[in-house]
Amino acid sequence: MARPKASAAAASRDRVFAAAAAEFAARGYAGANVDRIARAARLNKAMIYYHFKSKGDLYREILSDMFQAVRAGVVEVASSTASPDAKIRGYIDAIAAAAEARPHFPPIWLREIAEGGEHIDDSTIASVRDVLASLGRIIDEGHRAGRFHRLEPLLIQAGIIAPLMFFFATARLRRKMERGGAAGLSTLTREMVVDHLQRITLAQLEGKL
Amino acid sequence: MARPKASAAAASRDRVFAAAAAEFAARGYAGANVDRIARAARLNKAMIYYHFKSKGDLYREILSDMFQAVRAGVVEVASSTASPDAKIRGYIDAIAAAAEARPHFPPIWLREIAEGGEHIDDSTIASVRDVLASLGRIIDEGHRAGRFHRLEPLLIQAGIIAPLMFFFATARLRRKMERGGAAGLSTLTREMVVDHLQRITLAQLEGKL
């Protein structure tokens, strides 16, 4: 359940998980097709229902895996002995790493936001809350150390996560726009975005604006 | 076609448009149900197909209206005689205004990004491109006036639009999370977010970080 692989050798349950993640990312919950998931997993529809109770259940497990992964990453950073500004950089890195390790993550998150979190169960809500709480802890710590202003975590959080998710999720759209005549949209790299976010987030917290 | 209203007196075509926008925002393209749109518009399914060629056509018209509205707003700002920093503030205001005037806008945009722009037709792609190009023009102008550094417009754009869309689109999710035990998530106001984005965007362009 924790970190399924999509390789040929992977157990069929993991293949279903991986295929479903890609399908939900590409078409959304309602648009996802169980038959198509089965084909992508080189199985048939009945096997989906052998491994998972329902389409909704399968989706909720994917959501849960996503947010547990981010939560684990940022909690580790927040609990470390690093300096507050190193923690802020690590926090941003951890979110980017979780998103990169799961290509389905950014699109599914964007869709889930649009849906008002309709499919998120309580334990996953708790993971999301912990991610924000970890940032709050880092800011508080920096504040006590006299390094950070005590800014609203939600505002800082939005300034980090939203551009990150946009960057990863718009990859396809940017390519489409370049074919439509826009220049230089794909010159942006993951490093540029992460570096930039790290710098402007710290600048805000350190009161440089 | 330009700016339909949802009032009781509105022509039936406009009622369909408004009901469809809400339905697509709430459930996505695939999840939207033509029958439900018809009921919300106090009509029946056949009327949808009387006014629009297909579900896809109806959706594309809503997308087109959205992006033409942002485009109009930001082009006006970029073409004005205001100072470069006033234009940056106006640019952010214009996007926020377009999003607020159409509650369906942020969720639909988020979903469309997740979908890689699958439903966006060429003329709508052009509108999106113009929105980014307008920011590029403002930055160039500020640069020639010796006030702005010439930063990558896409990076600045992402830092503006992504948090704005997140803020508007997460309203429901934030309420859900507060019921789940998170405190103070709804204290954030539109003014706080817009002011904050205006300040940090200008600070970046003016090289204050």
Added chain:
DNA sequence: GTCTATAAATAGATAGAC
């Protein structure tokens, strides 16, 4: 312009054999 009725296709879920 608006409606009812229905065609035609698709999709989630299960039964039951191997």
Added chain:
DNA sequence: GTCTATCTATTTATAGAC
């Protein structure tokens, strides 16, 4: 664990009356 066949419900789209 894996498969085929099928049930049942839903959904887009249209025909045709008023």
